[in-house]
Amino acid sequence: MRRGRLAFFALLVFGSSLFAIKGFTWDMGIPKFYFASVSIAVFVVFSSLKAVRKPCRLGVSVPQVFALLFGVYACLTTLQLLGTLPQVFLTSLGFAMNLLLFVLFSVLISAERFDTLLIILQLFMFAGLVIAVDAVFSFYTGYGLLWGTENNPFTRGNLSSVIGNVNFTTDLMAMLLFPAAFLAVSKKRIWRHERIRHIFYLSLFSLFLIVIMIGQTRAVYYSVIVSVVFLVVFLIFSLLRFKLSSFVAAFSKLFVTLLIISSIAIMIVYSGDNPLTSGRFSFSERLTYTTEDSISVDVRILQWKAAIKQWESSALLGTGFGSYKYLSTENMGKVLTEEPEYMYVAG
Incomplete structure (x- = not known):
């Protein structure tokens, strides 16, 4: 990859991951969102100009076709807001166009070479490392390195880091967890010193998993568990479909073993009362508490039924991209009228 392209992708990744100026904005998500939007717009313009000068073949997969159609549909359905909520039309259209x-x-x-994509992936890993280190340090000390926040140690909110929200931080860690695992166990030559690469990404995987554990976000717990199930099913299919020897040879047995041991050890440690948890939380208890938390379940069911009400009002044309937050209160009222047993949730 040429230095100019590398610098651009590095700027895109680190800017969209870390950009937030204290004292300039209270919302740490919007600056990153628009930084990424402007950077991607520049990339699209330059790619288009390059295609005009030198036509190239661009392959589009079936999932990408559906995603593009959904993006176009999101822009078109936003026109509905001109009649219902004209004051938020431009905001909604902006989000739809960004999608x-x-x-x-x-x-x-996706048309880039595999080596280029691998470099971009590793840039995201390094950005995730910065956020994870800040989150863990802030959780245990109460002091945020990047945002300069101060709070009590072992407080879940400390994990917000520059992401601005604990749930979003753990979401990011979950998204980076499996790529880190791949980079830790793959035998494909990526670095000059491969043993260092294996150790580094194994450590990074463990760090991401620790952030997920102390984040106590049940939705992320379940998403990781379901992802592991899908991964196991895929591995079984691959073993049955392809030759076992060639498939196994693609991964380091030593680091696969260390990865599994590390995962089990972290889950055990963060399920007990020890200096790393200070008895404040337990991964296993948090995971099993879901069925007992009836209020949390009912709140989500109420929100889901309100969304169904909104969809029923315009099933084909939609009601406008991102309009749920504007119309949800009205639709929740309709649900409560029909099902008053949810009244205690609204109260």
Whole structure:
């Protein structure tokens, strides 16, 4: 990869992951979102100009076709807001257009060489490392390195880091967890010193998993568990479909073993009362508490039924991209009228 392209992708990744200026904005998500949007728009424009000068073949997969159609549909359905909520039309249209822009970027970036994609992936890993270190340090000390926040140690909110939200931080860690696992166990030559690469990404995987554990976000717990199930099913299919020897040879047996041991050890440690948890939380208890938390379940069911009400009002044309937050209160009222047993949730 040429230095100019490498610098651009590094700027895109680190800017969209870390960009937030204290004292300039109270919302740490919007600056990153628009930083990424502008950067991707520049990438799309330059890619288009390059295609005009030198036509190239761009392959589009079936999932990408559906994603592009959804992006176009999101922009078109936003026109509905002109009649219902004209004051938020431009905001909604902006988000819908950004969705289409992000999908278009995914199509263009998929045409890059595998080595280029691998470099971009590792840039995301390094950005995740910065966020994870800050989150763990802040959780145990109460002091945020990047945002300069101060709070009590062992407080879940400390994990927000520069992401601004604990749930979003753990979501990011979950998204980076499996790529880190792949980079830790793959035998494909990526670095000059491969043993260092294996150790580094194994440590990174463990760090991401620790952030997920102390984040106590049940939705992320379940998403990781379901992802592991899908991964196991895929591995079984691959073993049956392809030759066992060639498939196993692609991964380091030593680091696969260490990865499994590390995962089990972290889950055990963060399920007990010890200096790393200070008895404040337990991964296993948090996971099993879901069925007992009836209020949390009912709140989500109420929100889901409100969304169904909104969809029923315009099933084909939609009600506008991102309009749920504006129309949910009205639709929750309709649900409560029909099902008053949810009244205690609203109260």
